[in-house]
Amino acid sequence: MKDLPDRRLLLVHAHPDDESINNGATMALYAAAGAQVTLVTCTLGEEGEVIPADLAHLAPDREDRLGPYRAGELAAAMKELGVTDHRFLGGQGRFRDSGMMGLEQNHREGAFWSADVDEAAAHLVEVVRSVRPQVLVTYDPDGGYGHPDHIQTHRVAMRAATLAAEPGFRPDLGAPHAIAKIYWNRVPRSVAEEGFARLRACEADFPGVAEIGDIPGVVDDSEITAEIDGTAYADRKAAAMRAHATQIAVDGPFFALSNELGQPLFTTEYYQLVAGESGAEPGEREHDLFAGVSS
Ligand SMILES: [Zn+2]
Numbered sequence: 047m048k049d050l051p052d053r054r055l056l057l058v059h060a061h062p063d064d065e066s067i068n069n070g071a072t073m074a075l076y077a078a079a080g081a082q083v084t085l086v087t088c089t090l091g092e093e094g095e096v097i098p099a100d101l102a103h104l105a106p107d108r109e110d111r112l113g114p115y116r117a118g119e120l121a122a123a124m125k126e127l128g129v130t131d132h133r134f135l136g137g138q139g140r141f142r143d144s145g146m147m148g149l150e151q152n153h154r155e156g157a158f159w160s161a162d163v164d165e166a167a168a169h170l171v172e173v174v175r176s177v178r179p180q181v182l183v184t185y186d187p188d189g190g191y192g193h194p195d196h197i198q199t200h201r202v203a204m205r206a207a208t209l210a211a212e213p214g215f216r217p218d219l220g221a222p223h224a225i226a227k228i229y230w231n232r233v234p235r236s237v238a239e240e241g242f243a244r245l246r247a248c249e250a251d252f253p254g255v256a257e258i259g260d261i262p263g264v265v266d267d268s269e270i271t272a273e274i275d276g277t278a279y280a281d282r283k284a285a286a287m288r289a290h291a292t293q294i295a296v297d298g299p300f301f302a303l304s305n306e307l308g309q310p311l312f313t314t315e316y317y318q319l320v321a322g323e324s325g326a327e328p329g330e331r332e333h334d335l336f337a338g339v340s341s
Contacts, residue, residue, distance in 0.1 A: 053081035053336050056179035056225075058135075058170065058203040060158075060195035061091035061143060062120035063290040067301075068190075068231045068262070069183060070127060070283030071276020072315045072335070077128035078279070081336075084177045085124070085132040086170060088199050089158050091116045093143040093151055095304035096292045104292070113139065116292060123289035126282055131177075135202070136169040144194040152194055159194035163201050168216060170206035175220030180339045182207055183317065186230040190262025204228070207321070226339050227322035234267040234316055241310025250300045252308030261309060271324060272317040272332035280313040287311070 055076050059065045065073065065085050077083045090113030096102050104112040117138060124132045135141055144159035145151035152159045158166070174182075184203035189196025209215045211224040238258050245255055258264055276283060287294045287301060295302045301311050317335065325337025 050178060051080060051082040053079075053181075053339075054084070054177055054179040055081055055181045055183070055335065056084045056086065056174065056177055058086045058088070058182070058184045058199055058206075060088050060185075060189070060193065060199040061094065062087055062116040062123070063091065063094075063287070063293045064196075065120075066123050066127070066283065066286040066290060067294070069315055070123075070286045071279045071313050072183075072274045073129050074127040074279035074282040074286075075274065075276050076335075077130075082177065082179075083127075083129045083131065084173065084179065085129060086135055086173055087120065087132065088135040088166075088202065089141050089143040089195055090114065090134070090139060091143050091293070093145040093149075094293055097295055097304050098291060101292055112292065113143070116290070119290045119292060123286040126285040126289055128282070133173065135166065140169070141166065144198070147192060147194050158198050161198065161202075163198070163205050164209070166198075166202045167205040167209055168219065170202060171210045171216060172219045174206055174210035174225065175223050178223045180226040181335045182225045182228045183335070184228075184230065186232075186263060186318075190231060191260070196262070225321075227335065228320050229272065229317040229335060230263070230320055232263045232265050232270055232316045232318045233261055233312065234270045235264055236267050237312065237314075237316070238264050238310070241312065245300055245308050245310055250297050250308050252297065252300070252302050252306060254307045256302075256305070256307035256309040260307065265318070269318050270316045270331060271319040271326075272335060274315045274317070274333065274335065276313045276315055283313060284311065
């Protein structure tokens with residue numbers, strides 16, 4: 047295909063802020079290296095809890111204006127990461143944040159959790175066939191930690207990867223495209239444990255400390271197949287996370303969500319290859335998500 051950069055990375059996330067927490071350093075690194083970095087966010091995060099007291103009026107049980115506000119935070123975060131292509135699945139506001147598992151919001155009209163997977167995936171197929179990424183990054187089947195929108199994001203992203211490659215599926219959405227490599231976001235258990243040990247040993251300004259179970263995607267180290275050292279982009283990642291001020295409080299190498307429990311901010315980001323061929327030697331981790339990919 048003409049006019050496309052050589053390396054093209056697509057990330058699919060549930061809410062504004064997930065991309066910066068999970069992949070901020072990776073996104074900044076590849077954007078700086080001239081790769082096409084495309085972010086698709088499935089909802090506006092309308093049901094999030096608001097941290098700053100002076101913005102509490104935006105909350106869903108008050109003015110219900112958090113969604114558009116978070117779209118603005120996301121745009122600011124993408125500026126910090128140098129990412130220019132960010133989109134909402136089906137357009138801004140098409141799918142609504144479903145809230146935590148078990149809430150009545152799960153089944154509200156327009157809630158992402160209640161969306162038909164194939165119908166939602168068709169919106170993503172259109173993006174895949176136009177951007178033609180070699181690499182897709184999304185969550186594991188549990189969405190990393192069981193949030194309905196994260197689980198649904200996994201289903202939609204994986205389904206879209208399949209459908210985008212099928213010539214018979216919706217030819218009106220563009221020419222078929224097979225994504226060479228698919229990764230799930232991961233955190234190695236040893237890295238999470240070490241991060242919490244650092245956090246407990248220091249005087250970070252949080253009312254409490256989270257637990258390993260609060261961190262999405264923690265798995266045994268043996269399941270990690272790729273690690274991206276984003277140390278050089280640590281400042282960019284922290285700045286992007288700060289841009290999501292309604293959701294995240296950053297303090298040095300740590301941060302907290304609305305539960306005010308501190309957790310480590312990782313600048314090396316970890317992945318598990320679940321489709322496609324590893325570009326690393328057997329038994330080694332990849333250090334480039336595009337390793338082995340021919341454009
Ligand atoms: Zn989320």
